[in-house]
Amino acid sequence: MAVNLLDLDAQSLTAFLEGAGEKPFRAKQVMRWVHRNGVSEVEKMTDISKSLREKLISLSEIRLPNVVSDSTSSDGTRKWLLDVGTGNSVETVFIPEQNRGTLCVSSQAGCALDCQFCSTGKQGFNRNLTTAEIIGQLWLASASLGGLSRRLPLSDEDRSGDGIEVVGKVISNVVMMGMGEPLLNYENVVPALRLMLDDNAYGLSRRRVTLSTSGIVPAIDRLRDDCPVALAVSLHASSDTLRDVLMPINRKYPLRELLASCVRYLDRAPRDFVTFEYVMLDGVNDSDLSARELIALLAEIPCKINLIPFNPFPQSSFKRSPSERIRSFSELLNAAGIVTTTRKTRGGDIDAACGQLAGMIKDRTRRVIRLARDTGATS
Ligand code: SAH
Ligand code: SF4
Numbered sequence: 001m002a003v004n005l006l007d008l009d010a011q012s013l014t015a016f017l018e019g020a021g022e023k024p025f026r027a028k029q030v031m032r033w034v035h036r037n038g039v040s041e042v043e044k045m046t047d048i049s050k051s052l053r054e055k056l057i058s059l060s061e062i063r064l065p066n067v068v069s070d071s072t073s074s075d076g077t078r079k080w081l082l083d084v085g086t087g088n089s090v091e092t093v094f095i096p097e098q099n100r101g102t103l104c105v106s107s108q109a110g111c112a113l114d115c116q117f118c119s120t121g122k123q124g125f126n127r128n129l130t131t132a133e134i135i136g137q138l139w140l141a142s143a144s145l146g147g148l149s150r151r152l153p154l155s156d157e158d159r160s161g162d163g164i165e166v167v168g169k170v171i172s173n174v175v176m177m178g179m180g181e182p183l184l185n186y187e188n189v190v191p192a193l194r195l196m197l198d199d200n201a202y203g204l205s206r207r208r209v210t211l212s213t214s215g216i217v218p219a220i221d222r223l224r225d226d227c228p229v230a231l232a233v234s235l236h237a238s239s240d241t242l243r244d245v246l247m248p249i250n251r252k253y254p255l256r257e258l259l260a261s262c263v264r265y266l267d268r269a270p271r272d273f274v275t276f277e278y279v280m281l282d283g284v285n286d287s288d289l290s291a292r293e294l295i296a297l298l299a300e301i302p303c304k305i306n307l308i309p310f311n312p313f314p315q316s317s318f319k320r321s322p323s324e325r326i327r328s329f330s331e332l333l334n335a336a337g338i339v340t341t342t343r344k345t346r347g348g349d350i351d352a353a354c355g356q357l358a359g360m361i362k363d364r365t366r367r368v369i370r371l372a373r374d375t376g377a378t379s
Contacts, residue, residue: 002061005034006132006139009191010198020055028200034062035135035201038143064136065090070144077347080140081359084109084133088126089359090179092137093352094145100172101145105137107189108180110361113214115247117236117279119313120179124363128185134192138174138202145170174204177212177232179359183219193227206230206270212277214249215258220265228268232275232306233258237285238293246285255297263301273302279354280321280329281310291332298338305333305340311353 008016014027026048033045040062042053065082068089072078078094090106111118112125174196176182182189189211195201196209212232213220220231237243243250250258262274276298280286294305307330310320321329326342333340345353 003059004063004130004132005030005056005060006062006064006136007130007191009131009194010200011194012191016060020059022052022055026052030056031195031198031200035139035195035198036203038139040064063132064140065133067140071350071352073347073350073352075346075349077350077352078144079347079350079352080137080144082133082137082140084129086126087360087362090129090133090137091352091359092141092178093347094141094171095346101170102173102175103138103141103171104175104178105134106178106180106359107134107176107182107185109359110363111180112184112365113181113247113249115214115234115236115249117246117281117310117316117318119316120359122313122315123359123361124365126361126364128188129180131188131191131195134188135195135201137178138171138196142171142202169204171202172204173208173210174202175210175212175232177210177354181214181216182211183213183216183223186219186222190223190227193229197227197229210275214247215253215261216249217253217257217261220258220261224265224268228265228270230271230275231262231265231269232277233262234279235276235294235305236279236281238290238297242285246281259297259301262303266302273304276303276305277308278305279308279310280326282319282321282325284318286321286325286329288328288332291329295333295336295338303338305338307340307342308354309342309345311345311348313351 003016010027010031013031014024017026018024029048033039039045042056045053065084068081068083070080076096080092081089082092083089088109090109092106093104095102095104106129108128109126110123111120113121115121176189193209196204197206206229210230210232212234214234237246240250240254243255266274307326309326310318312320330340330342347353
C-alpha cells in the first residue's frame with residue numbers, strides 16, 4: 001500500500017526517502033511543500049526533480065480525511081466534521097481570538113475512558129486516529145483559513161516574549177483537547193506533535209502546543225522525554241473519592257501519582273507551570289470546601305487553574321455551576337495565590353464547546369448498549 005506522506009515526521013520521511021535512494025535533505029523540501037505550502041499533489045512540487053516526483057507518485061500518496069461538514073458559530077468559532085472511514089467521524093474546532101487563533105484537535109474516534117461529564121466519553125471508543133488524520137486536521141484547517149502564511153497582528157505576548165516568536169499565524173496555537181485521550185494514542189500523537197513544532201512544517205513553539213490529558217501517568221513521563229509540549233491535566237476533583245467517580249481512570253492513576261508526574265514533567269516543560277483543567281459541575285465539585293481542598297492539594301506545584309463551565313449535552317445529568325459560584329470559587333483560588341482563569345464558552349450554538357464534541361462513533365466497547373441497558377432504555 002502507498003505510504004501516506006502525512007503519516008511521516010521528519011525522521012520517518014528521511015528514512016522513507018533514503019529507502020527510495022534519495023538524499024536525506026530532500027525530506028526538508030517535501031515537508032515544506034506538504035505542510036508549509038499545503039500542497040497535496042506531488043505534480044505541484046516544482047523545485048523537486050522529475051525523477052523524485054515520479055518516485056513519490058508511485059510509492060506514496062497525500063491522503064486527507066474528507067470534510068463532511070464545515071460550520072461557523074455566531075461567535076466565529078468554526079467546526080469541521082471529518083470522515084475517518086467505516087462510519088466514524090471526528091471534529092476539529094478553530095477558535096479565533098483578537099490576537100491568536102487556536103485549533104482544537106482530536107486524537108481518537110471516541111474515547112474509552114468514560115468520564116461522566118463528557119460527551120465523547122459517553123459515545124464509547126472506536127479507534128486511534130493515525131498521524132495523518134491528526135496532522136491532517138491542522139492541514140485542512142490551515143487550508144480553509146487561507147493558508148499558513150496569512151498573518152494576524154502580533155499580540156503583546158509575541159512582542160514581549162523571548163524574541164523568537166515573531167509570527168502571528170492564523171493558527172497560532174494548537175490544543176490536543178478535541179475528541180479522545182491523546183496519551184492513549186501515543187505512537188501516532190507524538191509524530192503529529194513533532195510536525196506541529198517542525199520549522200519545515202507548522203513551526204509552532206512548544207509553548208503554543210498544548211496536550212490535555214486525563215492523567216495517564218506513564219505516558220506523561222514518556223512525553224517529558226520525547227516531546228515536552230505544554231501540559232494541561234484534567235483534574236476536575238479535589239479528592240480521589242470524587243475523582244474515582246467522575247473519571248474512572250483515577251482508580252488506576254490516583255491523584256498522588258498523577259500530581260507527582262506533573263512535578264516531574266515541569267523539569268522539561270516549555271512553560272514553568274502545568275495547567276489544571278477543572279470543569280464546574282453544580283453541587284458536585286464547586287463548593288468552598290472543594291476549593292480549599294484544591295488549594296491544599298496543589299500547594300507545592302507550580303500551576304495555573306483553568307475553570308471550565310460545564311457544557312451540557314443530551315445524555316448528561318450534570319448542571320453547570322451558576323456564574324456567581326464560579327466567580328467565588330475562582331476568587332478563593334486566586335486569593336490563595338493560584339492563578340485561575342475561567343474558560344469562555346465558545347461555539348455552543350454549533351456544539352463545538354469543550355466536551356460537546358461527539359462526531360459519529362461506531363462504538364466498539366458496546367458502551368452505548370450497556371448505558372441503554374443500565375438506564376432501562378432497552379430491555
Ligand atoms: N481526553 C483529554 C482531552 C480532551 S477533553 C482530557 O480529558 O483532558 C478536553 C477538556 O474538556 C478536558 O479537560 C475535559 O475534561 C473537558 N470536558 C469534557 N467534557 C466537558 C463538558 N461537558 N463540559 C466542559 N468541559 C468538558
Ligand atoms: Fe476521554 Fe477526555 Fe472525555 Fe475523559 S474527558 S472521556 S479522557 S475525552
